[in-house]
Amino acid sequence: MKIPASFDGKTDASSTEIFKASRRDFLKIGGLFSGGLALGVSLFSCNEKGEKTATLAPNVYLTISSAGDITLIAHRSEMGQGIRTSLPLVIADELGADWSKVKIVQAEGDEKKYGNQNTDGSFSIRMFYKPMREAGATARLLLLQAAANRWKVSVTECDTQNSQVIHTTSGKKLDFGELVEEAQKLPVPAAANIKLKDPGRFTMIGKATPIVDLHDIVSGQAVFGIDAFAEGMKIAVIKRCPVVGGSVKSFDDKKALAVPGVLKVIPIKGPGLPATLSKPLSGVAVIAENTWAAIKGRDLLEVQWDLGPNATYSSAEDIARLTKEVARAGTVRRNRGDFAAAKAGAKKVIEHTYIAPYLAHATLEPPCALAVVKDGRCEVWACTQNPQGARDILAETLGIPVDKVKINITLLGGAFGRKSKPDFMLEAALLAKESGLPVKVQWTREDDLHHDYFHALSVQRVVATLDAQNKLTGWNHHIAYPSISATEDQSVVQPSDGELGLGATDFPYQVPAIRIETHDAPAHLRIGWLRSVRNIPQAFAVATMMDEVAEARGVDPVANALELLGEDRNLTFEQEMGKGKYPNYGESITDYPWEVARMKAVIQRVAKEAGWGKKLPKGSGLGFAAHKSFLTYVACIVEVRVEAGNKIVIPHVHYAVDCGTAVNTDRIRSQFEGGAQFSASLALKSAITVKNGQVEQNNFDGYQLIRMPESPKEIHVHIMENQAKPTGIGEPPVPPFTPALCNAIYAATGKRIYTLPIDLKG
Amino acid sequence: MAKYSIQVNNKTHEVDALEDMPLLWVLRDILGLRGTKFGCGRALCGACTVHLNGTAVRSCSLPVSAVGDGKITTIEGLAENGDHPLQQAWEKLVVPQCGYCQTGQIMNAAALLQSNPHPSEDEIEGAMQGNLCRCGTYNRIKAAILSVATA
Numbered sequence: 019m020k021i022p023a024s025f026d027g028k029t030d031a032s033s034t035e036i037f038k039a040s041r042r043d044f045l046k047i048g049g050l051f052s053g054g055l056a057l058g059v060s061l062f063s064c065n066e067k068g069e070k071t072a073t074l075a076p077n078v079y080l081t082i083s084s085a086g087d088i089t090l091i092a093h094r095s096e097m098g099q100g101i102r103t104s105l106p107l108v109i110a111d112e113l114g115a116d117w118s119k120v121k122i123v124q125a126e127g128d129e130k131k132y133g134n135q136n137t138d139g140s141f142s143i144r145m146f147y148k149p150m151r152e153a154g155a156t157a158r159l160l161l162l163q164a165a166a167n168r169w170k171v172s173v174t175e176c177d178t179q180n181s182q183v184i185h186t187t188s189g190k191k192l193d194f195g196e197l198v199e200e201a202q203k204l205p206v207p208a209a210a211n212i213k214l215k216d217p218g219r220f221t222m223i224g225k226a227t228p229i230v231d232l233h234d235i236v237s238g239q240a241v242f243g244i245d246a247f248a249e250g251m252k253i254a255v256i257k258r259c260p261v262v263g264g265s266v267k268s269f270d271d272k273k274a275l276a277v278p279g280v281l282k283v284i285p286i287k288g289p290g291l292p293a294t295l296s297k298p299l300s301g302v303a304v305i306a307e308n309t310w311a312a313i314k315g316r317d318l319l320e321v322q323w324d325l326g327p328n329a330t331y332s333s334a335e336d337i338a339r340l341t342k343e344v345a346r347a348g349t350v351r352r353n354r355g356d357f358a359a360a361k362a363g364a365k366k367v368i369e370h371t372y373i374a375p376y377l378a379h380a381t382l383e384p385p386c387a388l389a390v391v392k393d394g395r396c397e398v399w400a401c402t403q404n405p406q407g408a409r410d411i412l413a414e415t416l417g418i419p420v421d422k423v424k425i426n427i428t429l430l431g432g433a434f435g436r437k438s439k440p441d442f443m444l445e446a447a448l449l450a451k452e453s454g455l456p457v458k459v460q461w462t463r464e465d466d467l468h469h470d471y472f473h474a475l476s477v478q479r480v481v482a483t484l485d486a487q488n489k490l491t492g493w494n495h496h497i498a499y500p501s502i503s504a505t506e507d508q509s510v511v512q513p514s515d516g517e518l519g520l521g522a523t524d525f526p527y528q529v530p531a532i533r534i535e536t537h538d539a540p541a542h543l544r545i546g547w548l549r550s551v552r553n554i555p556q557a558f559a560v561a562t563m564m565d566e567v568a569e570a571r572g573v574d575p576v577a578n579a580l581e582l583l584g585e586d587r588n589l590t591f592e593q594e595m596g597k598g599k600y601p602n603y604g605e606s607i608t609d610y611p612w613e614v615a616r617m618k619a620v621i622q623r624v625a626k627e628a629g630w631g632k633k634l635p636k637g638s639g640l641g642f643a644a645h646k647s648f649l650t651y652v653a654c655i656v657e658v659r660v661e662a663g664n665k666i667v668i669p670h671v672h673y674a675v676d677c678g679t680a681v682n683t684d685r686i687r688s689q690f691e692g693g694a695q696f697s698a699s700l701a702l703k704s705a706i707t708v709k710n711g712q713v714e715q716n717n718f719d720g721y722q723l724i725r726m727p728e729s730p731k732e733i734h735v736h737i738m739e740n741q742a743k744p745t746g747i748g749e750p751p752v753p754p755f756t757p758a759l760c761n762a763i764y765a766a767t768g769k770r771i772y773t774l775p776i777d778l779k780g
Numbered sequence: 781m782a783k784y785s786i787q788v789n790n791k792t793h794e795v796d797a798l799e800d801m802p803l804l805w806v807l808r809d810i811l812g813l814r815g816t817k818f819g820c821g822r823a824l825c826g827a828c829t830v831h832l833n834g835t836a837v838r839s840c841s842l843p844v845s846a847v848g849d850g851k852i853t854t855i856e857g858l859a860e861n862g863d864h865p866l867q868q869a870w871e872k873l874v875v876p877q878c879g880y881c882q883t884g885q886i887m888n889a890a891a892l893l894q895s896n897p898h899p900s901e902d903e904i905e906g907a908m909q910g911n912l913c914r915c916g917t918y919n920r921i922k923a924a925i926l927s928v929a930t931a
């Protein structure tokens with residue numbers, strides 16, 4: 019199981035090739051196609067000379083039938099971000115299609131057919147925006163040519179609109195459906211002849227388009243992973259070892275089997291340590307006629323565990339140990355100038371330790387997967403972000419060829435990174451194989467909170483030095499947290515370059531001396547990635563310390579950030595880190611530079627929109643934070659009111675966002691609205707703690723999430739008008755909200771926050 | 781195991797179930813009404829909300845043996861064609877993100893409006909606080925309810 023390249027490595031530069039799809043292609047993908055126009059979109063990576071090196075995404079398909087129905091086979095997983103709407107609308111816009119005639123079919127998970135489907139790292143739009151436009155533009159040109167041939171006029175006199183080709187001089191019109199057979203016979207135009215729409219003529223891109231699954235969702239017909247169904251399906255609920263790395267010693271299933279409806283009890287072997295990013299934990303499964311019988315049976319299982327070496331682990335002790343650790347010198351990961359000298363010559367030194375807990379994803383739909391294993395084949399239905407990764411490991415585990423494994427992707431009832439791991443799908447497949455029955459594995463909320471791939475706890479120490487002129491002369495950031503990589507390889511005890519590149523080593527401010535150091539923090543749980551990953555703690559430490567720096571300098575925090583960002587220019591970090599050590603979310607820094615001007619623009623915009631500097635009544639305050647992540651620039655201002663009994667009320671949140679070209683403004687807004695709430699949960703409510711190697715929270719009473727009465731009230735999202743390449747919006751709202759809230763609380767109460775979740779009583 | 785005769789969406793169903801089986805699993809696993817969701821199993825999230833005689837209840841925590849001859853309404857039975865004013869408002873304001881919590885939210889809101897057709901913002905917040913949305917659609921939910929309540 020690989021960590022997504024989008025935050026931990028490199029993806030290649032890519033180009034698009036559009037080709038005419040044959041009926042054979044459709045037979046291959048099991049898609050329905052009975053004539054008309056069909057195009058395949060292929061993405062390939064290329065070297066600096068533009069030569070094709072490898073195929074990334076052979077087949078995203080666009081078809082137009084003779085009835086005028088337009089179908090796009092969508093290959094990315096939908097989990098609330100709106101990708102099943104936003105990619106197709108790009109095609110529809112370029113094509114000049116009637117949106118109501120566009121249908122979206124969810125593709126199964128298959129790398130050979132669909133290329134990279136790992137829906138992670140906020141990069142679906144980043145990667146597929148251009149190919150989708152080119153596909154739409156190609157189909158459009160073919161239809162224009164077909165119409166022009168028929169009318170015996172020049173293509174330049176023709177245009178498309180509402181799924182029709184229009185002869186602009188005479189006003190003659192032909193429906194797409196009437197032209198598709200002819201269009202299919204024409205050669206695919208060379209890439210050089212494809213003219214993309216002038217952005218001024220976009221009809222959908224940059225506007226708000228409602229999501230395609232809306233009616234199914236509100237009427238209860240939408241099919242999530244939990245709703246997958248197969249004839250004769252049984253339900254499995256699993257008792258897993260409460261400590262990571264432990265295993266089943268023995269078990270007694272007498273009482274479980276006595277529950278009416280319970281059919282079988284089957285042990286599952288775990289990998290021990292390392293726990294891996296893919297394999298199921300050691301446990302005992304109860305298979306029953308229905309979910310309730312399975313839950314009851316599971317609760318009656320008596321299991322003796324060998325708890326393994328993590329059985330003495332305590333998160334509180336870990337935090338205490340890491341707090342001591344970060345007070346020492348660490349491994350230098352980025353260095354500029356001479357921090358020791360800056361500190362020696364400082365008039366003022368500000369130093370604080372920042373602590374953040376483990377977090378669980380707590381998707382409202384707990385993990386679940388249905389598997390049928392029969393006649394050397396395996397078919398799975400699951401709420402998965404990474405169908406291909408799952409497919410490969412399923413094939414390997416079951417010992418069957420990859421092409422005998424089929425993964426059907428349902429809607430995802432929330433994902434946030436949790437559902438990129440295939441462990442729950444493997445459980446279903448192993449149990450289906452062993453029992454010979456179609457088995458759906460259902461995780462309960464307790465299972466989900468106990469056995470997540472957790473967002474790691476973290477301890478950081480930041481030291482900022484000011485000289486006699488109140489100039490920020492030095493920045494020293496110490497970082498300790500268990501790395502995601504440790505889940506695969508226990509010898510990893512320090513953060514990866516990828517993790518540090520999420521808001522720590524890409525520290526953008528002009529300071530003469532910068533030293534970023536890391537410390538040993540071995541992993542004792544399964545560590546994974548949660549929406550915006552390490553940006554969460556790193557932005558918390560950096561942006562709250564920047565607020566203190568501003569105060570110490572006697573400068574307004576917004577002015578401070580603008581000043582310290584310095585001249586408009588593009589930043590690079592590698593020369594202070596070592597070659598290849600700054601991953602830039604898997605993109606080359608030339609293609610996606612760190613542009614100071616764009617960061618300054620979002621800061622200025624948010625300050626203006628939020629009325630930064632306005633007087634607020636006592637007990638209220640504004641807080642500011644700016645943070646770039648996943649190549650998207652975000653600045654955030656939170657207004658807070660602290661009422662009697664330390665009740666925190668958040669009347670307004672302002673975000674300014676520059677994500678390049680805005681594709682679907684409604685989904686950008688909704689991701690920011692939701693991102694603020696997500697961040698509010700972790701800022702104010704959520705923490706996973708561990709004692710004796712076991713998670714202490716069981717359900718939403720212990721692991722709390724923000725609820726409506728305490729949630730941020732008005733969330734204003736200001737989208738920068740921009741023609742730059744589009745970048746992601748799923749994760750970037752999360753990091754700046756929490757430090758902006760902490761800074762607002764300081765403005766309102768004079769209390770600084772160094773530990774999450776925020777506790778004003780402490 | 782025992783036999784129960786329950787009224788769901790104006791139809792009588794005979795079901796064979798353990799007496800402590802929560803209504804949620806009767807609906808989902810036995811009757812195939814899967815619009816009602818599972819989120820916590822302990823009345824902490826609201827994803828499983830249905831109506832019992834017009835009142836919102838958490839079906840995950842209501843044993844089938846306690847349903848008696850009460851009338852159950854699920855999201856499938858809230859309105860023919862899924863066009864209850866709240867469902868329409870939800871579509872108009874594009875409330876859902878992942879959508880998983882939304883049927884529970886709508887059922888809870890529908891019960892609220894039945895007992896209090898013109899709730900204030902505070903009353904809405906109070907009534908909806910048992911329904912979690914991990915995607916954070918709270919403000920749009922509130923706006924959708926208000927749009928119906930003030931119509």
Ligand code: FES
Pocket residue numbers: 817818819820821822823824825826827828829838839840841
């Ligand atoms: S599943 Fe019933 S309240 Fe959560």
Ligand code: FES
Pocket residue numbers: 098382431432876877878879880881882912913914915916917
């Ligand atoms: S829309 Fe995803 S949990 Fe509410």
